[in-house]
Amino acid sequence: MPHQLYIASGACSLGAHVVVRELGLPVQIVKVKTRVPESPIHAVNPLGRVPALRLDDGTVITENSAILPFLADLAPGTPLFAPAGSVERGLIQSWIGYFSAEVHAGGFRAVNRPERYSRDEAAFDGIRSQSRATLKQTVAHIDRHLAGQDWLVGGRFTIADAYLGVFVRWIARFGDAFSDLEALNGFRERYLARESVQAALAFEAQE
Ligand SMILES: N[C@@H](CCC(=O)N[C@@H](CS)C(=O)NCC(=O)O)C(=O)O
Incomplete structure (x- = not known):
């Protein structure tokens, strides 16, 4: 299974979603609802929040502040980010x-x-x-x-x-x-x- 980015309509996950599309990353975008108990997001992020990035090995990364740099680093040298130490x-x-x-x-x-x-x-x-x-x-x-x-x-x-x-x-x-x-x-x-x-x-x- 590819990496999967869980997002919701109108949510703060838009930034990560845009980065996936800017970079043409092989990341599947999975749209879910939030604030409903039956949402599949609860099986991915115990806090029930988006964005959540499930990697192909099952590891889940949450928080925009971690997901955005992680996605950019999947495209080394991208102008969307900058080199380590810069x-x-x-x-x-x-x-x-x-x-x-x-x-x-x-x-x-x-x-x-x-x-x-x-x-x-x-x-x-x-x-x-x-x-x-x-x-x-x-x-x-x-x-x-x-x-x-x-x-x-x-x-x-x-x-x-x-x-x-x-x-x-x-x-x-x-x-x-x-x-x-x-x-x-x-x-x-x-x-x-x-x-x-x-x-x-x-x-x-x-x-
Ligand atoms: N600190 C988190 C905040 C994530 C967050 O609050 N996401 C909202 C959407 S903008 C959410 O999923 N809310 C559903 C809920 O709190 O149940 C981040 O930056 O990733």
Whole structure:
């Protein structure tokens, strides 16, 4: 059996999915549902989360921050990543860490899952609005970095950009509240124009 990447429609697994398509890797994309007990994801990742990468020997790698570099390393020398020990590799991994910890876990999760932060339902709206304000500050940092450049590191599309696309798409749901982040809005257009992204989104939209 080939390596299998477990993904879900609209989820943060889009970044890894895009990397598989950018690199033309021999990795089977397996679309699953999350948050339902009968989902096959539970047999792969005990946390029930995507992305999860099941290797051909049965080993399962979870976490975007591990899966994205692992996939890129399946194509040695790819411009989507950078050589071990290089400054660019450090910068790409720095952004991936920021997206995983600060933007996803620290930002979106509190906006989307206030029940994880309080048992008091009356507190949910307050958690959502404060978290949204915090998230805005977090993504404004990315917006400032992107001003005047197309991609995050080295003037080319990398695995960090593949991952950032997830959050830039999610931000669009906030409409006007985030529309002043011009560099990020430009990034979203460049991201959505990529063939790999369009193919990944079309696959995810299929029934
Ligand atoms: N830290 C993990 C987060 C993964 C994660 O939260 N995935 C979400 C989709 S964006 C999921 O599968 N949620 C289902 C659930 O929590 O039950 C990573 O970066 O890979």
